[in-house]
Amino acid sequence: MIILASDHAGYPLKEEIKKFFNRENIIAIDVGCYSKEQLDDYPDFAKAANNKVIEDPRNVGIYICGTGIGMSIVANRNPKIRAALCHNEKFASLTRRHNDANVLCLSGRFISARKAIKIIKVFLTTEFEGGRHSRRIKKY
Numbered sequence: 001m002i003i004l005a006s007d008h009a010g011y012p013l014k015e016e017i018k019k020f021f022n023r024e025n026i027i028a029i030d031v032g033c034y035s036k037e038q039l040d041d042y043p044d045f046a047k048a049a050n051n052k053v054i055e056d057p058r059n060v061g062i063y064i065c066g067t068g069i070g071m072s073i074v075a076n077r078n079p080k081i082r083a084a085l086c087h088n089e090k091f092a093s094l095t096r097r098h099n100d101a102n103v104l105c106l107s108g109r110f111i112s113a114r115k116a117i118k119i120i121k122v123f124l125t126t127e128f129e130g131g132r133h134s135r136r137i138k139k140y
């Protein structure tokens with residue numbers, strides 16, 4: 001399952017991502033926020049989404065705030081979350097292959113919806129390589 005979260009600054013991009021998921025028949029759970037007008041707090045949504053992501057090891061999260069930085073800081077406070085802020089497809093590929101990232105953080109203010117969807121496609125289709133990377137992840 002894919003868990004979506006944003007604050008007000010990430011809300012417009014999250015809506016574009018939901019349209020893409022609808023077109024592709026990809027099911028996602030949106031834990032909020034539900035408006036770009038309200039000045040809400042990204043930690044609330046990152047924590048709510050983390051709780052859903054860790055319910056099943058197959059789950060992944062996509063968290064969006066203005067920069068993606070706040071979301072990634074909060075997300076990574078949960079020891080079962082490996083969140084990566086990605087601005088391009090190469091980072092998305094590497095963080096899946098090397099870090100087994102289970103949360104993708106995106107900037108709602110500094111990347112386009114088109115770019116975000118390209119990054120998401122790579123994130124969702126790239127496998128963890130295991131091997132030496134498993135050893136390193138166990139040291140987190």
Ligand code: RB5
Nearest residue numbers: 009065066067068069070
């Ligand atoms: C909200 O203005 C902004 O601070 C937030 O979306 C995020 O970028 C924080 O890291």
